[in-house]
Amino acid sequence: MNLFYAPPEQVQGRTLTLAGDEARHASKVLRYQVGDAIFITDGVGNQYEGRVEVAGKNDLQVSILHKHFTPKPGELILVLGVLKNRQRLEFAIEKAVEIGSTKIILFKSDHSERSKVNVDRLQTIAGSAMKQSLRSYLPAIQYHHSLEDAIGDYKNMSLITAHEKQKNETLEIFKLDTDYLALVGPEGGFSEDEMQLMKDNKARIISLGDHRLRAETAVVALLSRFY
Ligand code: SAH
Numbered sequence: 001m002n003l004f005y006a007p008p009e010q011v012q013g014r015t016l017t018l019a020g021d022e023a024r025h026a027s028k029v030l031r032y033q034v035g036d037a038i039f040i041t042d043g044v045g046n047q048y049e050g051r052v053e054v055a056g057k058n059d060l061q062v063s064i065l066h067k068h069f070t071p072k073p074g075e076l077i078l079v080l081g082v083l084k085n086r087q088r089l090e091f092a093i094e095k096a097v098e099i100g101s102t103k104i105i106l107f108k109s110d111h112s113e114r115s116k117v118n119v120d121r122l123q124t125i126a127g128s129a130m131k132q133s134l135r136s137y138l139p140a141i142q143y144h145h146s147l148e149d150a151i152g153d154y155k156n157m158s159l160i161t162a163h164e165k166q167k168n169e170t171l172e173i174f175k176l177d178t179d180y181l182a183l184v185g186p187e188g189g190f191s192e193d194e195m196q197l198m199k200d201n202k203a204r205i206i207s208l209g210d211h212r213l214r215a216e217t218a219v220v221a222l223l224s225r226f227y
Pocket of ligand 1: 162188208214
């Protein structure tokens, strides 16, 4: 099954419009035609089953036959130090969305070796991962210049920090009946100051095992503990 994306403003009553790359992908690559069944999410909880009414090159008109709403899940916000390696960063974002992260906040860590990120490109990757994993919510990608700024708005949530120097792995599962920030450092790890800041904000510091994982592996291992 292919799932397409149309933001809420493209949904009007019983019809919706697929535009831009989404429309071109549907009509040119996948060759959707008038009468075909099509599945679309608006990224804010709704999945629509529809019928293609007009299959233009640059937009598709779809009549809506069924709508299914998924209630918003508990927040699972990934806070990740910007990685130097772009492919690894993109991999981390793709996997985070697939596993169920609801928002991704990147920050320039004291040990990040890169400070420029192309948020638009990463947002596109998040959108593809949402469709691939048949999710109905589009996680927003944000960038901040420090960990302090990154967690500033979320200090009332539960912070769970993965830290390679923490001993004794626990196999605890965190239930998403409350909102969480899941924190992973960049290639060089968190700085002392960043560790202190998280401790000041009552973060739980957890081990993901005795071995030093790459940051993107730590993202997958950490997020897998929430359900
Ligand atoms: N500071 C280290 C490695 C950092 S690994 C160094 O430079 O040698 C990057 C990030 O992955 C860490 O900041 C941490 O969040 C996470 N991580 C890696 N291995 C981990 C482990 N065994 N347990 C918990 N977190 C881990």
